[in-house]
Amino acid sequence: MNIVFLDRETLGDTDVETMLAHIGAVKIYQSTKKNEVIDRCKESDIILTNKVRIDKEVIDHCPKLKLICVTATGMNNVDLEYARYKGIGVKNVSGYSSNSVAQITLSLALNFLAPIGYYNDYVKSGAYAQNNSFTHLGMPIEELSNKKIGVIGLGAIGKRVAELFSAFGAKVYYYSSSGIDRSDVYERLELDELLDYSDIITIHAPLNSKTENLIAKDELLKMKSSAILINTGRGGIVNEEDLVEALKNNVIRAAAIDVYAHEPIKSNHKFLELQSDRKLILTPHIAWASEISRKNLMNGVVENIQDFLKKNKKANR
Numbered sequence: 001m002n003i004v005f006l007d008r009e010t011l012g013d014t015d016v017e018t019m020l021a022h023i024g025a026v027k028i029y030q031s032t033k034k035n036e037v038i039d040r041c042k043e044s045d046i047i048l049t050n051k052v053r054i055d056k057e058v059i060d061h062c063p064k065l066k067l068i069c070v071t072a073t074g075m076n077n078v079d080l081e082y083a084r085y086k087g088i089g090v091k092n093v094s095g096y097s098s099n100s101v102a103q104i105t106l107s108l109a110l111n112f113l114a115p116i117g118y119y120n121d122y123v124k125s126g127a128y129a130q131n132n133s134f135t136h137l138g139m140p141i142e143e144l145s146n147k148k149i150g151v152i153g154l155g156a157i158g159k160r161v162a163e164l165f166s167a168f169g170a171k172v173y174y175y176s177s178s179g180i181d182r183s184d185v186y187e188r189l190e191l192d193e194l195l196d197y198s199d200i201i202t203i204h205a206p207l208n209s210k211t212e213n214l215i216a217k218d219e220l221l222k223m224k225s226s227a228i229l230i231n232t233g234r235g236g237i238v239n240e241e242d243l244v245e246a247l248k249n250n251v252i253r254a255a256a257i258d259v260y261a262h263e264p265i266k267s268n269h270k271f272l273e274l275q276s277d278r279k280l281i282l283t284p285h286i287a288w289a290s291e292i293s294r295k296n297l298m299n300g301v302v303e304n305i306q307d308f309l310k311k312n313k314k315a316n317r
Contacts, residue, residue, distance in 0.1 A: 001023065001024035001025070001045045001046055001309070002024060002025050002027075002043055002044045002045045002046070002064070003020060003023060003024050003025065003026045003027070003044065003045065003046045003047075003048065003305075004026075004027045004028075004029070004040055004041055004044040004046070004047055004048065005020070005026065005027070005028045005029065005048040005049075005071075006029055006031075006032040006037065006040065006041070006047065006048065006049045006050075006052040007029070007030070007031050007032055007049060007050050007051055007052050008028045008029060008030050008031075009030040009031050010050040010051065010071065011050075011071065011294050011297070011298065012289065012294060014291075014294040014295060014297075014298055016028065016298060019298050019299075019302055020302070023302070023305055023306070023309075024045070024046070027040070027044075032052050034053070037052060037053075037054075037058050038057070038058055038061045038062075041054075041058060041061070041062050041065070042061050042062055042063075043062075043064065044062060044064065044065060045064050045065065045066050045067070046065075046066065046067045046068075046069060046305060046308075047062070047065065047067070047068045047069070048069045048071055048301065049068065049069075049070060049071065049077065049078075050070070050071045050072050051072075051077055051263075052077065053077045053078075054068055054077065054078045054079065054083075055078075055079045055082075056079050056082045059079065059082055059083060059086055059088065065086075065088055066088060066089065066308070066312070067088065067089045067090075067091065067304075067305065067308050068083060068088060068089070068090045068091070069091050069092075069301050069304055069305060070090065070091065070092040070093075071093070071297060071298070071301055072092060072093070072288075072297075073092055073093065073094045073096075073097075074092070074206065074207070074234070075090060075092050076207065078090055089308055091301075091304035091308070093296075093297050093300030093301060093304070094156070095156050096293055096296035096297045096300055097157070097287075097288035097289075097290070097293040097296075097297070098156045098157045098159075098160045099160060099290070099292070099293070100287060100288055100289065100290035100292070100293040101157045101160075101161070101204070101232050101287045101288055102157060102160040102161045102163075102164050103164075103290070104232060104258065104283075104286070104287035105161050105164075105202055105204075105230055105232050105287065106161070106164050106165070108230050108232070108256035108258075108281055108283075109144070109165075109200055109202070109228065109230060109256075110144075111256070111277075111281060112228050112253075112254050112256070112278075112281075113141070113142040113143070113144065113147075114141050114142070115139045115141070115278070117277070118138065118139050119136070119138075119139075122136060122138060143168075143169075144165060144168035144169065144170045145168055145169030145170065146169075146170075147165075147170045147171070147199040147200055148170070148171050148172075148173065148197050148198050148199050148200075149162070149165045149170045149171065149172045149173070149198060149199070149200050149201075149202065150173050150174070150175065150189070150194040150195070150197065150198030150200070150201040150202070151172060151173070151174040151175070151186070151202055151204060152174070152175045152177075152191075152194070152201065152202070152203045152204065152205050152211075152214070152233070152237075153174075153175075153176075153177070153203060153204040153205030153206070153211075153233060154174040154176060154182035154183055154186065154204075155182070155204065155205075155206075157204045157233075158174065158182075158204035158205075159182075159183070161202055161204060162174065162183075162185075162186055165200075170200075172186045173186060173187050173188070173189045173193075173194055173197060173198065174186050174187075174188055174189070174194075175188070175189055175190070175191050175194045176188055177205055177208075177210040177211050177214070178210070191214075191219070192222055195219055195222040195223045196222055196223075196224075198223070198224070198227060199224065199226065199227060199228065200227070200228045200229075200230065201215075201223065201227060201228070201229050201230070202229075202230040202231075202232070203215070203229075203230065203231040203232070203233040203234075203237055203238070204232065204233045205233050205234070205237060206233075206234060207233075207234035207235070207236045207237055211234070211236075211237050212236050212237065213236070213237070213239050214237050214238075215229070215231075215237060215238045215239065215242075215243075216238075216239035216242045217239065217242040217245070217246070220242060220243065220246040220251050220252060221246075221251060223251070223252050224252070224253075225250060225251065225252065225253065226252075226253050227252045227253055228252070228253055228254045228255065228256070229243070229252060229254075229255040229256075230255070230256045230257075231255075231256070231257050231258065231259055232256075232258040232259060232287040233259060234259055235259040235260040235261040235262070235263065236261045238257070240260070240261060240269075240270060240271065241270055243255055243257075244270040244271060244273060244274060247274055247279050247280055248273075248274070253279075254278065254279050254280065254281075255279070255280050255281075256280070256281040256282075256283075257271065257280070257281070257282055257283070258282075258283045258284075258285055258286065258287045259285055259287075260285070263285055264284065
């Protein structure tokens with residue numbers, strides 16, 4: 001089997017090469033531009049991609065292609081319908097990053113509620129050494145125990161997030177864009193109710209026709225002025241320009257964003273107009289990327305390839 005990995009850099013220092021070496025002849029590229037995709041894939045039996053798009057044109061130029069492995073959960077970068085029509089398998093990996101995303105989500109919330117960075121800077125600046133008191137209360141410290149948490153999207157990640165917030169004594173609600181009940185533990189609310197009730201709203205839904213632009217100007221106006229919005233789900237669910245205006249005008253208190261409509265963001269992105277980390281925390285799509293998560297992801301990719309090869313071998317007997 002000829003295997004090509006188009007954007008290996010997305011997995012950092014994970015030992016991808018060793019994990020794939022025993023499967024077949026592997027060509028690994030750190031990144032791949034749009035005009036390079038066909039040339040790099042045309043002789044491949046298996047394509048590995050995280051964000052590089054595999055569309056109809058690419059598929060038509062790959063006569064040997066049998067399997068597309070997405071090194072992620074979302075598969076919106078693959079023309080699934082055309083791949084199915086051509087008899088090409090498409091496999092993703094789910095559940096590998098639940099703990100990582102939940103941990104980062106909680107960390108982002110705590111950054112606003114317990115401003116450790118401020119107090120760290122205060123001590124290191126020498127100001128504490130000049131203080132007459134044993135303590136300094138320059139910024140409020142809040143507890144999660146009396147907060148209401150609104151989770152948008154109660155899949156595997158959303159449930160893990162809910163568990164962590166619940167462990168701190170917070171009250172968790174959720175919104176299901178599909179309208180399907182996802183839990184007997186947490187109360188499901190309609191979106192308007194969730195926005196009105198919640199002190200912290202955290203997004204863990206997929207990006208689709210029901211969730212695109214789900215949180216825009218009207219929705220932000222329905223939130224508490226003290227509310228915190230966290231998006232570690234998908235860019236495009238939050239209207240970025242509307243969020244910037246809401247933060248500038250104190251419509252909501254703060255936001256933390258890990259995912260963006262277009263990644264990476266451009267150098268003139270509206271988010272960069274807000275430099276105060278008390279209002280906006282920005283991270284470069286890293287909530288999923290703990291060391292364990294990346295290893296789990298590659299283990300899942302290898303299992304998908306091995307399962308495919310076993311089935312293919314049986315079919316050809």
